Amino acid sequence: MDLKRLLYAASHEWSDINDQICTMGITQYAVDQLTDVTHLQLPKVGTATTAEKPLGEIESVKAVFDLYAPVTGEVIEVNEAVRRDPSLINQDPYEKGWMLKIRMVPGSDLSHLMNYEKYSKQIAEGH
Amino acid sequence: MAELKTVLNDWHRQHGARMVSFGGWDMPVQYRGIIEEHKAVRQHSGMFDISHMGRLYFKGNGIIPFLDKLCTNQIESMKPNQVRYSLICNSNGGILDDVLVYRLAGQWLVVVNASNREKIVQWIKNHQIDGDFQLVDETLHTAMIAIQGPQSLRICQDLFVDSIQDLAYYYSKPNKIIAAKIGLDASDENLEVLVSRTGYTGEDGIEIIANNSLAVPLANTLLQLGVVPCGLGARDTLRLEAAMPLYGHELHENVDPIQAGLEWAVKLNKRNFLGREGLIRTRDSHERIRIGLELEGKRAAREGALVYSQTQVVGQITSGSYSPTLDRSIAMAYVRADYGILKTALLVDIRGTFTPATVVALPFYKRPGSK
Numbered sequence: 001m002d003l004k005r006l007l008y009a010a011s012h013e014w015s016d017i018n019d020q021i022c023t024m025g026i027t028q029y030a031v032d033q034l035t036d037v038t039h040l041q042l043p044k045v046g047t048a049t050t051a052e053k054p055l056g057e058i059e060s061v062k063a064v065f066d067l068y069a070p071v072t073g074e075v076i077e078v079n080e081a082v083r084r085d086p087s088l089i090n091q092d093p094y095e096k097g098w099m100l101k102i103r104m105v106p107g108s109d110l111s112h113l114m115n116y117e118k119y120s121k122q123i124a125e126g127h
Numbered sequence: 128m129a130e131l132k133t134v135l136n137d138w139h140r141q142h143g144a145r146m147v148s149f150g151g152w153d154m155p156v157q158y159r160g161i162i163e164e165h166k167a168v169r170q171h172s173g174m175f176d177i178s179h180m181g182r183l184y185f186k187g188n189g190i191i192p193f194l195d196k197l198c199t200n201q202i203e204s205m206k207p208n209q210v211r212y213s214l215i216c217n218s219n220g221g222i223l224d225d226v227l228v229y230r231l232a233g234q235w236l237v238v239v240n241a242s243n244r245e246k247i248v249q250w251i252k253n254h255q256i257d258g259d260f261q262l263v264d265e266t267l268h269t270a271m272i273a274i275q276g277p278q279s280l281r282i283c284q285d286l287f288v289d290s291i292q293d294l295a296y297y298y299s300k301p302n303k304i305i306a307a308k309i310g311l312d313a314s315d316e317n318l319e320v321l322v323s324r325t326g327y328t329g330e331d332g333i334e335i336i337a338n339n340s341l342a343v344p345l346a347n348t349l350l351q352l353g354v355v356p357c358g359l360g361a362r363d364t365l366r367l368e369a370a371m372p373l374y375g376h377e378l379h380e381n382v383d384p385i386q387a388g389l390e391w392a393v394k395l396n397k398r399n400f401l402g403r404e405g406l407i408r409t410r411d412s413h414e415r416i417r418i419g420l421e422l423e424g425k426r427a428a429r430e431g432a433l434v435y436s437q438t439q440v441v442g443q444i445t446s447g448s449y450s451p452t453l454d455r456s457i458a459m460a461y462v463r464a465d466y467g468i469l470k471t472a473l474l475v476d477i478r479g480t481f482t483p484a485t486v487v488a489l490p491f492y493k494r495p496g497s498k
Contacts, residue, residue, distance in 0.1 A: 032145065035145075035156070035161050035360055036160050036161050036162040036163075038162075038449040039424075039425040039426055039427075039449070041426075059425075059427060059449075060161075061360060061364060061449055061451075062156070062161070062360055064426075064427070064429070087162075
């Protein structure tokens, strides 16, 4: 995965957008903060998502965090492998650890997402 | 106030630790991963920097009566080299700290929790009146490393001049590190250490108190011998499975040792100790007790989550986590005593979802072959 091609939310979800389909997961930085992921709660196929609103939760040994929708649209695919074995997120957050594919509504606003340089700067500042 | 750093602080960072603030100290929460570190301790051997624990040394003729006044457990009856768990209580019987008391040759050692060290030193000074003893806080001059897990004694045995194999559970022994084994010159001083058969993981193992200068060479040697560096994250999941209470969670000043299930460490028939009257006053009116819960599913019940019986709140979670050994969600809680009976079906409010839970016996995990 070319990390420079992805878009990033301040809440540490990455988005890979192709033909109005957004594939999402969480970043290596988020994984490092979380420690071992033990449980994942993801929406079902067909669920409507709203950008920047919670759509699930991710739980590690130490803590639990909300997952936020990067885009407005509809869930069209859930990574069943990662649902069964959330440790895939620790092993490989950008490839095997993807979580959802969301079909975006036409004309979606993506201005709340950051490019790689901007996101890298945010995490370098430690938040 | 600046965070305190153990002598292994740089070592932790060099070995990939993620650091967190804990009890006023900058400590590693994990290196490679909490579950991997947890399993290393259950199956093999792991090491923990526990230098943040307070190490208070006492000398003087009046020390035995004083420690018996300070501690809920019996001190006078301790044998040479014995180690004993005790509570220190305020006058109401509320828990100020849980400690290990070591009877050494010519002196005593009390190991206290990092976050309580200054409070306990002050408490001791407030009650020292006429006590004929001196207190020396050696926390910043010494290091303390725990090596825990079934292979720990075998791995460590060759590092010491005297055998550690005959060290009984909850006993300590002064020993000496063999300089060459940890890459030091034999002329290096301060090879004297104190080794105890103690720990906070539910596994067999030892804890070593050494001069600061030995810590890095010792950690490097243990790493070469295959001992896995473990952080506070694994320490917490390990102690939770073993149902060991943690100060600030199960233990605090508004809970007493009886409620906490630690009556075995309280000797009410002892002449007098701080908190005894408070404990006698309340001993027959214990409305809440510490229990273990197993929850449905894998979501963890976190500290503060409310425990229900049907629609009625009957208690609160003090610690909860995914258990790597049992592969399920476990928790400790204080509940009303009438709801703490084994197999009682309760509900825990996990972020708005009422999750079924069952009262189970503590500990959740016992090592094979233990009582």
